Amino acid sequence: MDSAAPPSQASGSNAARAVIMAVLIVVFAGYLFLWIMMPTNPYRLTWLPDLRKETATTYFGTNQGATYLVLTFPMLFIAALGCVYLHLGKKSREIHTERSKGEHKLATWKRPLIVKGLGIVSRIELAFFLMFIALLVWNLANYLSISFAKITPMSAAKSGEKVWEAKLESAGLRLGLVGNIALSFLFFPVTRGSSVLPLFGLTSEASVKYHIWLGHIVMTFFTTHGICYIIYWAATHELSEMLKWEKTGVSNVAGELSLLAGLGLWATTFPGIRRKVFELFFYTHHLYILFMLFFVLHVGISYSCIMLPGFFLFMIDRYLRFLQSRRGVRLVSARILPCQTVELNFSKSKGLSYSPTSIMFMNVRNISKLQWHPFTISSSSKLESDKLGVIIKVEGKWSDQLYQMLSSPSSIDRLDVSIEGPYGPASTDFLRHDLLVMVSGGSGITPFISIIRELVYTSEILKCRTPEILLISAFKNSADLTMLDLILPISGSPSKFSNLSLQVEAYVTRENEPTTQENKGIRTLWFKPNPCDAPITPILGQNGWLWLGAIISSSFVIYLIFIGILTRYYIFPIDHNSNKIYSSSSRAVLHILFICIGIVIASTAAFLWNKKRNSKENTQIQNMEGATPVASPNSLYYNADRELESLPQQSISQCINVHYGERPDIKRLLFDRKESSVGVLVCGPKKMRHEVAKICSSGLADNLHFESISFSW
Template sequence: EREREREKREREKKKTLINGGKKPEKGDDQVSVIRTMIKALFMVIFAGILMIWIMSPTNTYRKIWLPKIRAKVNQSTYFGTQGTTLLIFMFPMLSIAVLGSLYLHLGKKGNANPLARKQCLGGWKKPMLVKGPLGIVSGIELSFFFMFMALLIWSLSTYLKNSFATLTPKKAAQIGEHLWEIKLEKAALMIGVVGNICLAFLFFPVARGSSVLGVFGLTSEGSIKYHIWLGHILMTLFTAHGLCYILYWAFTNQISQMIKWAKHDISNLAGEISLLAGLLLWATTFPRIRRKFFELFFYTHYLYILFFLFFIFHVGISYSLISLPAFYLFIVDRFLRLLQSRRLVRLISARLLPCQTLELNFSKSPGLSYNPTSVVFLNVPAISKLQWHPFTVTSNSNLEADKLSVVIKSEGIWSTKLYQMLSSSSPIDRLEVSIEGPYGPTSSHFLMHDMLVMVSGGSGITPFISIIRELIFTSQTLGKKTPRLLLICSFKNSLDLTMLDLILPGTGTPYELSNLQLEVQAYVTREKQPTSDNSKLLRTLWFKPHPTDAPISAILGPNSWLWLGLIISSSFVIFLILIGIIGRYYIYPIDHNTNTVFPYTAKAFLYVLVMCVSIAATASAAVLWNKKRNAMEAKQIGNVEGPTPTTSPGSWYNADRELESLPHQSLAEAISVHYGKRPDLKRILFDCEGSSVGVLACGPKKMRHEVATICSSGLADNLSFESISFSW
């Protein structure tokens, strides 16, 4: 009893510490109970969806459950034969997206920390695989990967077993084909059916403002690898599906089937167009091609529109509704991003560093909030009107209420052109920029650790700048206890050390660093001593924004989960109403639910058109409604103009300024520079003290693998690894 009481006091003490010395209020407890109930309902529906996927290949589902559901639902004069898939697949998936939005909305109102469970999952979060085709994979990721592969194997084997069970040489003789030819045709069909399982999940990781990912504590940036895994498996199955059918038609002298576009059956030609678009897209996704020809990869990825549209034409709308929910949520997210990116944002200034790096500072709406390690996608029409590139947000929405900053290092063609444009001898007065985002984690969990070790290489330091600024705010303004911070950063030459200037905000009130236990160990690997006085090479450019340039405002979703849930639910209701009207008064009088009169392609096109119209109408209305609020906030932010300084606002190299010297002196005292060597990561990490040490790694692939290997070695139980990577 005494031990349990002691543990209870320890838990209460830790909760109080996390909440800044305040005990949770009664309202917070009520919110927590409601969130628990919502999450329980979320998980029940999600488990039901998984059960349907598991049972789908069985005779129990296909011969008992499905006929009974169809007998009741498919007789509807409003939805026809599409009613079953709408009920079984589309409605539950959109329901959990709405529930997830409500769950995350209540999480922002209360003090609940959805990532507090990270500690109890600490063992599962450790890397299990470091090197290999899957990259760095934790125990829980590996478990879900094997379970998903087991689902695919189970589905394919069960489909084939049930299909082959009724095939006999006698039946083959009646059809006039060999038994193996019939089995080949059945196998081709079932491989395509199993590939549809991958397609049903393919678009979830790429919806940047996804509430489904947020409930599980995932971000779109961190989930891209799941999209890659699913994409490779999907295209392997669909390619095998297409090749098997081509072989079957060739062996049975039915090669003319390749150009068949049936009115009331599977359209083979549409499937081949879909597969061809997918193959062209797939060919550019392999790492060597993607890195060397990024623009080719970027532009061919838009073939996903043809791929999915002709897939719907291929199988018909009734079957494609199985995989449509994830695509539906992706279209909602994509249209909201389009609306946000239509306006040019207000660029205030740029800090130019001698290491071919720049910091862009934008004006933002005070109501826009985001968590550390968030990213934004930038488009500069002067360089490319189509290309959008992701960059880490280094500013802190609490510390810098009306400014958003990103850091860009010249490492590719696009970023090099941008740096040259701003560093030219005749600097420009205004730069047109559009932004999508910010997108990031729904909460931060850094206070859960006793110590944070951040290992970076080159521009990999940028997400750690946002974490340090967040902890500056936490220690100075909120007075909370923060973990000890150790930043280990490696650079190629001494010019890159100027990136450490970006740790502190460029302008504004001096910040007190004495409460922050910060230690920076910087390593210059290719030089044995400093080569120049880097502080004299820093400069800041100030821009004159156009009156039409707007501050960055919140996108509905990541900053307004309730609005996202409203858009998803209302658009789906409108979709059902419009489809019901079209079905009852246009399709049913022609077809009478026989599926033999009204063309499959026309019906599929109507469904896709109505879906897009419903999403566009509701999302546009929501954005226009919120635009008034953003316009009122924008009036409070005037055009920021000022003289162009010749140096940066402050540098840890020179701490001789009166107002800004204190924070930069504190930073200079925290920094130790080592020339001509690399950090001994194994020694440093094993020497870290504390019951929980968070280890974050961002930078080159080799470095992240080295850190992951150390943390997964089992020689130190207190290390909790997390990789931050944007090298898609």
């Protein structure tokens, strides 16, 4: 149970957070200002040369130090200091029941828009997207303007080219430079444990759409960049340039290999392919490793450091996920529904907390050792302090195999499961509304179950005011109604709901009346404990944000120390005391190697330290579970064991109205609500999401506030 911090401590933390945020805003504004100035003559001809003179050392060379200082260090500084900001926020978190003063002013900007090609976006998101496009256009226009001004018939004739050929070659180069701007931001949205995204109020799941937008932009610029050079070489009869791998400078072969890997990855990202052949998309997406490797070999490490911060943070996150996924987790039970849906309940440490609507990635080695699938967490870390649950509905081969494995008469007594996560918002603010309207279709009810359970805890345990809840759920068949039985957990929920106002309007669209053949009860399957499995624990412990900040800082320092020593005592003597020039590719490979070494050393040390501290709590949890009577999995059916859930389920059933043979009139249901603040959430098919977004963006009802929750991209 999270307790609020004392007033003095909370005010001190808030003051410190305000100072830190001010510093972060100043640094980020300066970072963006550099991107704006980069293509201009003052930056290229004055600022950058002077900066290189001031930072030139025998440890990092002539150009490397300047790039570290102005383009690599600021974002890593923001990420590390942001960890401190988030840690202080976690310590001083309190329950807020009043709406923020600035909310009304931002209400118009938060209203959703449906933009073709972008999906549902808020006005704020659209404004930032247009500003980013303006940044790219500004850079490209300035680069082309300055370079084209130098191309004249006379200058082209001296180099044996035509004017259009010289301009084509120059345009190809500048397209690559602008593409690198988008690449610099590409990996921030998919860094799941990011400390940067929460600073902007974002989660990795909701930011996947930004990654998709940036990915299309990156590949468009880089593909055009490559085509321009191929046409240029063909026009000037220099196609042999495609086979050159220069010892210094740009390597053409590496660039072509990078582009081919990127095209292979890009081809499978379009919705038609990604949704129909997910496995192909999943496996080909790992081509990003070759894409980034050959990109660094193509342009050299000095220029690659421009995009290094985002990829560096992604690599740290990816390695931490690898460490977390090495050990199996303790699967306690499964609730099997007749609608081809299963709820898996895992053991977790009480120190692991997460917000409603969080997700986690799961791998079941019994099905596939390589496939990882994301699932929304249905449990509440406050209501169920020692359990974590996810709901999985059959929607593909992988989920069908899992369901068949658990629902067969000869069900196995153990699943070999690994997880990554949980990941989710740092906090949620649903309490600021008078009414929460949740609109779901099919399995889209899952995130709303986690919200309802959280509000059950807030209203019944903490005795705090909570908004009224209206859950509007559309199902295809009456068998799917059993998903409503998962609103409450197997155990841990109070027997009565005197403070929570919940109303469920369920719609069965393909049946005109209840059917009896599918009215089977929920079957509960209990798994035998295994000593090799462990409860789910926070990978970096209770002070995870501070540990992450330490990892970011120390891993980069380790990298700088190693590369500084290597450059000073090995590369520098070769470049300056002999007729040889050290290979750019070899230099880039060494930088990549030492980046990986720094990340592995810092992350492994932090992981092992926290694993040792968590081991005592894990042992206590396993001893308690071992004392729990566990019968044969095949005999534990619904109501055959642990009937403590019956009373709460009776309370829930009184709140449910079922409508057969019709679809919900969402517009009427929303406009009929007269509360001053109505939070509207939607999760389900694309058509449903767009319908709700249009209603909330119409402006016909000022009390509707669309709460953006992204689970489909």
